[in-house]
Amino acid sequence: MKVNRKLAAVGLIAGLVCTLAVASSFSPAREQVQYVNLKVLPKNISSKELQGIMTDDFEDGLGVTCGFCHADAKDGHGLDFASDAKPEKEIARAMMRMTLGINKKYFKIKHPALGSATLTVTCNTCHKGVAFPDGADQK
């Protein structure tokens, strides 16, 4: 009887360890958000990387908030991040391609990626916290 109880306890702990191991090995997959409309960023980008680019490079770099590029959701709640309704989003894509191109062509960075510390030229190089670095009035 005593032995069985011990065995049961050991079994319980072993089971718990297994469950934790399985849960932690699956968590990266669960964190992987499926983005539906990426044309410049890698399709398998992690949510951490994407949020970092949107916040540090785009929001801070241009001195704007998410809604500068992202359209309002149709149901009136928040923003529809996948929508291309705002022209600023497509301009931002062109700027992303340009920025990657400058790094590759003129600074000889072989595999330039936005958000990477290896970039010589970033959004902030020109923008320095303003959306129109040429002084053009905001529309």
Ligand code: HEC
């Ligand atoms: C300067 C413009 C700009 C700003 C500001 C910006 N974004 Fe984005 N965002 C983009 C562009 C462009 C894409 C599409 C990138 C591509 O095609 O690879 C995108 C894509 C996304 C996506 C992926 C949507 C999908 O499913 O395809 C999310 C989520 C997102 N942005 C969230 C945010 C959040 C949150 C903020 C504010 C913290 C933000 N963005 C600020 C330009 C911007």
Ligand code: HEC
């Ligand atoms: C080589 C310099 C340079 C770099 C690098 C650069 N931009 Fe720009 N960007 C400009 C200039 C200049 C303007 C103003 C153009 C205008 O007046 O319409 C601008 C304007 C914009 C606008 C506003 C366009 C409009 O008419 O509404 C967006 C959005 C933008 N940039 C996004 C980005 C993003 C995102 C990055 C980084 C991926 C980036 N830019 C990198 C020079 C740059």
